[in-house]
Amino acid sequence: MSSLALPGPLVDVHWLAERLDHPDLVVLDAGVGAHRGEPLPIAGARVFDLDGALSDHTDPRPHTMPDAAHFTAAVRALGVDDRSTVVVYDGAGVYSSARAWWMFRAMGFDRVAVLDGGLPAWTAAGLPRAAAGSAPVTAGDFTAAPRPGLIVDSSTVLAALADGTSAVLDARTAERFAGTAPEPREGLRGGHMPGAVNLPFGELQRAGRMLPPAELRARYGELVGDRERLLFSCGSGVTACVLTLGAELAGYRDLAVYDGSWSEWGLPSELPVATAE
Missing domain, CATH: 3.40.250.10 (Rhodanese-like domain)
Structure with missing residues (x-):
């Protein structure tokens, strides 16, 4: 086969x-x-x-x-x-x-x-589901070959916020981005990275499915203009990847996820935070 x-x-x-x-x-x-x-x-x-x-x-x-x-x-x-x-x-x-x-x-x-x-x-769709079982799994031979730059840290995000050719998009809700709703994790500051753009991940979906590529491209284009280097953040690095998937479907190729996301950036530190005025 x-x-x-x-x-x-x-x-x-x-x-x-x-x-x-x-x-x-x-x-x-x-x-x-x-x-x-x-x-x-x-x-x-x-x-x-x-x-x-x-x-x-x-x-x-x-x-x-x-x-x-x-x-x-x-x-x-x-x-x-x-x-x-x-x-x-x-x-x-x-x-x-x-x-x-x-x-x-x-x-x-x-x-x-x-x-x-x-x-x-x-x-x-009426497709079958099965009871979870404990059928033995034969170990595979997968070997990771990490690609530098697809998962990034706060210093990379800081540089992207300042360089004018990249865009940083935040997948959290508008209220959390603005700092008007509390963060679900204790000890985190409210607000967002200065210069970041808010794109709640649910806006890329309709009835739980991703929007068509043309609609996705239009949505990203409204927010990032002609910038092609896109970095993504959220609360803990999970829904940032929904934005990454949407960007890939829309035709963007220079993409990265901030692994620490707001769980790191929002901690008390010298990393800058902005809130709604």
């Missing part, structure tokens, strides 16, 4: 349903908290645990990227090979699955796509 090619970074539920039996396919449930598909996931799905093995627990910030060795070990344990084709989904639509997608990309793996609409779209 020939290798399984993806149509792009986003696949629909019917594309996936028609290929569930392909030997190269690995389906991963990347939901967090209540947005995980258990106990009735898509048949054969394995858990890409962003709250567990797929975060760096030596870092006090939530959902930070593990190093290449830890990522390799965790992904191999899910049965992913270097030749695999991976589809990630979550129980909210397109939410934390985009984080898993970008983590794979940052680790040098391109045969990965997000399931548009996630588990809700799968269920609405």
